[in-house]
Amino acid sequence: MGEEKPLEKDIFYLKLGEILIKYGIINNEQLHHVLDIQKKTGKKLGEILIEEGIANEQMITEILAQQHKLPIIDLTKVEPKEIVFNLFPPSYLKKHNIAPVDVDSDYVIVAINDPLDFVVLQELKNMSNYKIRPVMASLSDIKNYLDKHFGDLRSVTEAIKEISTKDSLKEEELPLEELEAKAQDAPIVKLVNSVIMEAVKQKASDVHFEPQKTKLRIRFRVDGILYEKMVVPKELQAAVISRIKIISGMDIAERRKPQDGRISLGKDAPDVDVRVSTLPDIFGEKVVLRLLDKKSILRPLETLGMNEEELRIVKNLISKPYGMILVTGPTGSGKTTTLYSILNILNDETRNIVTVEDPVEYELEGINQTYINVRAGYTFATAIRHILRQDPDVIMVGEIRDTETAEIAIQSALTGHLVLSTLHTNTSAGAITRLLDMNIEPFLIGSAVIGVIAQRLVRELCPFCKEEYVPTSSLWEWINSLLPVSQTVTLAKPKGCDKCFGMGYKGRVGIFEIFAMDDSIRELVLKRATELEIAKLAISKGMDILKISGLKKALAKITSLEEVSRVAFVEGI
Numbered sequence: 001m002g003e004e005k006p007l008e009k010d011i012f013y014l015k016l017g018e019i020l021i022k023y024g025i026i027n028n029e030q031l032h033h034v035l036d037i038q039k040k041t042g043k044k045l046g047e048i049l050i051e052e053g054i055a056n057e058q059m060i061t062e063i064l065a066q067q068h069k070l071p072i073i074d075l076t077k078v079e080p081k082e083i084v085f086n087l088f089p090p091s092y093l094k095k096h097n098i099a100p101v102d103v104d105s106d107y108v109i110v111a112i113n114d115p116l117d118f119v120v121l122q123e124l125k126n127m128s129n130y131k132i133r134p135v136m137a138s139l140s141d142i143k144n145y146l147d148k149h150f151g152d153l154r155s156v157t158e159a160i161k162e163i164s165t166k167d168s169l170k171e172e173e174l175p176l177e178e179l180e181a182k183a184q185d186a187p188i189v190k191l192v193n194s195v196i197m198e199a200v201k202q203k204a205s206d207v208h209f210e211p212q213k214t215k216l217r218i219r220f221r222v223d224g225i226l227y228e229k230m231v232v233p234k235e236l237q238a239a240v241i242s243r244i245k246i247i248s249g250m251d252i253a254e255r256r257k258p259q260d261g262r263i264s265l266g267k268d269a270p271d272v273d274v275r276v277s278t279l280p281d282i283f284g285e286k287v288v289l290r291l292l293d294k295k296s297i298l299r300p301l302e303t304l305g306m307n308e309e310e311l312r313i314v315k316n317l318i319s320k321p322y323g324m325i326l327v328t329g330p331t332g333s334g335k336t337t338t339l340y341s342i343l344n345i346l347n348d349e350t351r352n353i354v355t356v357e358d359p360v361e362y363e364l365e366g367i368n369q370t371y372i373n374v375r376a377g378y379t380f381a382t383a384i385r386h387i388l389r390q391d392p393d394v395i396m397v398g399e400i401r402d403t404e405t406a407e408i409a410i411q412s413a414l415t416g417h418l419v420l421s422t423l424h425t426n427t428s429a430g431a432i433t434r435l436l437d438m439n440i441e442p443f444l445i446g447s448a449v450i451g452v453i454a455q456r457l458v459r460e461l462c463p464f465c466k467e468e469y470v471p472t473s474s475l476w477e478w479i480n481s482l483l484p485v486s487q488t489v490t491l492a493k494p495k496g497c498d499k500c501f502g503m504g505y506k507g508r509v510g511i512f513e514i515f516a517m518d519d520s521i522r523e524l525v526l527k528r529a530t531e532l533e534i535a536k537l538a539i540s541k542g543m544d545i546l547k548i549s550g551l552k553k554a555l556a557k558i559t560s561l562e563e564v565s566r567v568a569f570v571e572g573i
Helices: 016-022 028-041 047-050 056-068 082-086 090-096 118-128 139-150 152-163 176-183 186-201 232-249 306-319 334-346 378-391 403-414 428-437 441-450 473-482 520-527 532-538 544-553 561-568
Strands: 099-104 106-111 130-134 207-210 215-222 226-235 259-264 272-281 284-293 321-330 355-356 367-371 394-397 417-425 449-461 468-470 491-493 505-516
Touching: 016 028, 016 047, 016 056, 028 047, 028 334, 047 056, 047 367, 056 130, 090 118, 090 139, 099 139, 106 118, 106 139, 118 130, 176 505, 186 207, 186 215, 186 232, 186 284, 207 232, 207 355, 215 232, 226 232, 232 259, 232 272, 232 284, 259 428, 272 403, 306 321, 306 334, 306 449, 306 491, 306 505, 321 334, 321 403, 321 428, 334 355, 334 394, 334 449, 355 378, 367 378, 378 403, 403 417, 403 441, 417 428, 428 441, 428 449, 428 505, 428 532, 441 449, 441 520, 449 491, 449 544, 473 544, 491 544, 505 544, 520 532, 544 561
Parallel strands: 106 130, 321 417, 321 449, 355 367, 355 394, 394 417
Antiparallel strands: 099 106, 207 215, 207 284, 215 226, 259 272, 272 284, 449 505, 468 491
């Protein structure tokens, strides 16, 4: 007789780790490793397995569904019925990653990711007075579904429904006491909070509250583009604007003059600062919230989008003990992020780094930051003169706006300081001619400026939904005329999904043109050469112009050709 095999436990009662071992997905050593992480973090086993790259979501979902004989549902194609919104508190659903989908007779259909959490399933039954019929879905799909249908924008809709508008008055007719009381109403508080938190979630840089003739329009700027997100009834406009003014420390009685303020989000979003600006408008007061994400500003230089050669040039420039490095581009092109990434590299105990900004956008630990005050006579030029008495090694000047600032910054670079600053020019070569236009002597420019970085930001295609395509023969020929490519080249275009909020793009990356000053370029500067002449020489030495930098990213399917055309003004597409 052969040896009798031990009875195997009913697979229904096996834990996730044991099921994955049974199917050969993980081994005992890996299981013990993730269990140790689980003890420290309190996260679910499946989440840790995915984060550690040991297993993927689809694999775990399919195995659990098979073992527990549960159907798998694609939540991206589900539109929940109104009845499910009133069954469970959204906070509970988000805490346990449960997605209510539908009500069928005496059953609630819910998408789950952990079929072994019997306690939660029983609690759902007690809350709703319905029987629970579970279906399986991936954890990320459940979270995206909850964000979309049970998130902050849903809270805005609920808040608007809660508010009685029968006795609403026009903004100019509201007594101050009544206006303040309305602004403190729970539904108004909920509405404003929900809009701000949704903006944080979508990584918006700005939120616009725009009074229209018959409504209050709310738009988010995401990755440099404005999108309309919602419309608030006109009768709620005064209370909403007043609520924002109260929490940002403004005077709600003052409606005829622009005001500035700040909002602290505290524990809700500790890494986000909110600057608030109001502007009198013919239909009320327009309010713009600027969301400053402290984490996004301090990015490693390698993640900004520079290629290997560009990185080598920049790292070589910032290793110099003195000289001026200029970063150029229009507003919103990522200049501050680039400067802060450079400062972060230079920031150590051996250097005294001082910045002068208008205003100080982000606080950098270990760096001395001052801000200008034109009314008090404290300009960029004045600030630099005082900074020079502070024994600096590195000086960052927020922007060179006039000849006086340019002269003192260049003198600082010539007297042994590394100076970083920005200029509003379209190209890297244009920075040189801009200084010449400011009546700076060519020999001073040639001696002080050691390198120039011009940049723009292009939106990155969403990695989850971008679609590849083969360009037409005419488009291929046009691309080939700028940058030699193979016949088999493919590009990508945006589509839109839940993960990118239907935009087709997710995040931004830089395109650059960078050159370091050398003897041949310096010779052109001394001759007061044109922007085109300087650019041609820099290109001959290997510099990519902006449209070529962008085209390379389009060919790598990082962004779309249309996005490069929009940002770099490429003709021929």
